[in-house]
Amino acid sequence: MAAPALALDPHSRVWVLLAAGACLLPLLLQLPPTLALGIATAALLVAAGSWRRPLPGWLRLLLALTLVGTVLTMSRFAFGRDTGCALLAAMLAIKPAETITLRDGRSLLGFALFAPFATFLLDQGPLALALGLLGATLALAALLRLAELESGDSRQRRPPWRRLTAVWRLVAIGLPLALAAFWLFPRLATPLWGVPQRALARPGLSDHMAPGEWVELMNDDSTALRVQFFGPAPEPSQMYWRGPVLWNFDGRRWTQATWLRGVAAAPVRSAATHWDYELELEPTDRRQLVALDLPTAEPAGARLSLDYSLYSARPLVAPSRWRLRSAPPLAFEPQLLRTLRRFALALPEGYNPRTVALAQQWRRDAGPSNAANDAAIVQRAMRMIRSEFAYTLATPLPGRHAVDEFLFDTRAGFCEHFSSAFVVLMRAAGIPARVVTGYVGGYRNPIGGYWLVRNSDAHAWAEVWLEGRGWVRVDPTAAVAPERIYDTLAERAPGAIGDFTGLTPVFDAGDWLRRGWNDFVLGFDATRQRQLLRPLGLRDIDGGRLLALFAGTAALALLWMAWLTARAERESDPVLRAWHRLGARYARLGLGRAPHEPAGVWAARVGRARPDLAEALQRLTRGFDDWRYAGVGPASARDLVRALRRHRPRAASAPAAAAPRQHGEST
Incomplete structure (x- = not known):
């Protein structure tokens, strides 16, 4: 008959x-806040409700x-990395509902170890690593x-820090090999395989702009890029x-x-002023890059569009x-092809x-379209915006005629509204125009x-095409009078709360x-790895030398x-450590114990050589034998x-040390 399953005691649970x-x-922490809060709440309720006995099967199924339904609904039934990770988190949250025995506990811990590794599919930052460790x-x-509970080990009530120390001792054993593999194992320039795309997009610029879509982005203070x-x-x-440059409306x-x-890329005549910089982009899962307006050339691994x-x-x-160079344009595509002109004037009918x-x-x-008349229309639109409009993020969703409502009714909005309305105005007046999105400041x-x-x-502005100058940047949002802005996203330091900036240094x-x-x-990629040993005087080393x-x-x-593994057993117990250190002290006197020598035989030999130490060492040897073989408390x-x-x-002293040699006894 099978032995009953060993139940988890409260301490182990x-x-x-x-x-x-x-x-x-x-x-x-990597899931959408609402979903993460729901899963965390479910985990706490399940853990509390199943503390004494497992939840009924029907309740666990419900x-x-x-x-699962909540996760799939919030991900719009799109499967990707974040959807899979959210499902894993949901299953872990309800797993305690059936965790009663020791075997159940091992099962829960085994599945739980997948969670830190799944986190790295969504974020590989230092906080994710620290929490995962x-x-x-x-x-x-x-x-x-x-394991202590199952074996009945008498030391199972040892302090928690001893268990943690034992785990980190195992980490210390493998850490040098792991670091050597990370820094020195030859890396491939491109991975052999990839991972599935995310079902929910990361915050960032997209290839479209619609009313209300930018509010969440413009309230997100997370880092987009560093320069x-x-x-x-x-x-x-x-x-x-x-x-992204937006043409279609x-x-x-x-x-x-x-x-x-x-x-x-269209022809550009650049000014003498130029900027040389390195741009570090945070992950977006897209292919879109950004550059200071305007880049003079495309960097390696990227391409410029028209x-x-x-x-x-x-x-x-x-x-x-990305290493880039940019310069302000003097003339940006001064000759506009007829196809592009028609494309930059297109407006949908009935709106x-x-x-x-x-x-x-x-x-x-x-008057007729020419450089002077077109510039006059641009200035007229800017004067109207400057004198009659205000900046705010608190805007209602527009109806069918969104631009009409903004220009004639609400007269308040943010860059999404200003840039869109301005380009529609210009196109309706016969001036080629387009919306440009990116960041500012x-x-x-x-x-x-x-x-x-x-x-x-994040910001959106306009570009209009003027004869002789080509595309010219016009920012209608910047034309809004400062005293009329009552809800502005003004430049502010990270961590600032109103006028308080005490947390900014942190x-x-x-x-x-x-x-x-x-x-x-x-x-740290293949290129950086080849340059790793440059400070030591070794230039780019090839794969064979690196291997x-x-x-x-x-x-x-x-x-x-x-x-470390060989000495782990003898160093894992304080009695063994003290015993080995005692032997090391005798070894310094020339009386060390041989590896094959039993403790009692060694004590007798030392007693013959040093009678003054015989009684004390024999007493310690008997105590050690009792601990080792009799199981003392x-x-x-x-x-x-x-x-x-x-x-x-x-x-x-010299005479005492010479006595064993006179009788022919070994030391």
């Missing part, structure tokens, strides 16, 4: 639930169906606690970071002209660095009749001396550390592992440790 929660935490440490310590200038930097008011939504991505949008050859699933009528009236007032981090651009710096230091992490860990260096370092790491073991540590044999 606390260890299991605490470790599972620690493993789940970093994964929850919980599982509810959580904490969760894995607690899970391994909890498994050690369960290091080599030489002078432009004024923050001139930092327009060019992203269907009456409500602006989108990119994807067919222009394969067309060569409208000077930059696209990466591969999706930006990890932090990436915004009041705006179209106003623009046509302006055209009749200004930045914050200079004094720690590191680089510029930080956040998602809340955020500066945190972002600087994150930048270093991106540089030395996440950005030989890795093999040598790995061999040393394996020797380290073998040495913890109190006696502690007394033995203290006695072994206190015993300090001294070197004998």
Whole structure:
């Protein structure tokens, strides 16, 4: 008959639930806040409700169906990395409902260890790593606690820090080999395989703009990019970071002209002023890059489209660095092809009749289309916006005629409204125009001396085509009078709360550390690996030499592992440690114990050589034999440790040392 399953005692159950929660935490922090809060609440309720007995089967099934349905609904039934990770988190949340026995506890901990690794599919930052290591440490310590419970080990009530120390000792054994593999094992320039795309897009610029879609982005203070200038930097008011250019308008939504991505970049005559900089982009899972308006050339691994949008050859699933040069344009595509002109004047029929009528009236007032008349219309529109409009994020969703409602009714909005209405006005007046999206401004981090651009710096402006000058940047949002702005996203330091900036240095230091992490860990690729040993005088080493260096370092790491493993058993107990140190003290006197020599035989030999030490050493030897083979209690073991540590044999005087040699006795 099978033995009954061993039940978890309350102390062990606390260890299991605490470790599972620690493993789940970093994964929850990467999920949408509403979903993460729901899963965390379910986990707490399930843990409390199943503390004494498992939940009924029907209730567990209902919980599982509810959580799975919630995850799929919030992900719009799109399957990707984040959907899979959310399902894993949901299943871990309800797993405690059937965790009663020791076997159940091991099962929960085994599944929980998947959570920290799943977190790295969504984020590889230092916080995710630290929380993942904490969760894995607690899970391994909890498994050690369960092993003690199953074996009936008398030491199972030892302090928790001893279990954690045991886990980190195992980590120390393998850490050198892991570091050697990370830094020295030859890396491929491109991965052999990829991971599924995310079902929910990361915050960032997209290839379209529709009413209300930018509010969430402009309230997001997370980092979008970092910029290091080599030489002078432009004024923050001139930092327009060019992203997607939107040509198509269907009456409500602006989108990119994807067919222009394969067309060569338009001719540009640049000013003498130029900026040299390195741009570090946070992951977006898209191919869209940004650059200071306008880039003079495309960097390696990217291409410029006709409208000077930059696209990466591969999706930006990890932090990436790009070396760029930009210069303000003197003439940007001064000759506009007829096809592009028609494309830049297109408006959908039946939308915004009041705006179209106003623009046509302006055209009749200004006269036929030419450089001077077109510029006069642009200035007239800017004067109207400057004097009659206000900036706010609190705008209702518009109806069918969104531009009419903005220009004639609400007269308040943010860059999405201003840029869209301005381009529609220009097109209706016969002036080619388009919407440009990106970021504007930045914050200079004094720690590191680089510029930080956040998602809340997202911006949209307009470009109009004027004869002789080509495309000219016009920012209608900047024309709004400052005294009329009552809800502005003004430039502000990270961590500022109103006028209080006391936390800003903390955020500066945190972002600087994150930048270093991106540089030395996440950005460590094949190119950086070949340059790793340059400070030691070794130029770019090839793969063969790198592999030989890795093999040598790995061999040393394996020797380290073998040495620590061999001594692990004898060093794991304080009695053994004290006993071995006692032997080392006698060895310094020439009376050390041979590896094959039993403790009693060794004590007798020492007694013959040093009668003054015989009684004390024999008493310690009997105590050690009793601990080793008779199973003395913890109190006696502690007394033995203290006695072994206190015993300090001294070197004998010359006559006493010579006595054993006169009788022919070995030392």
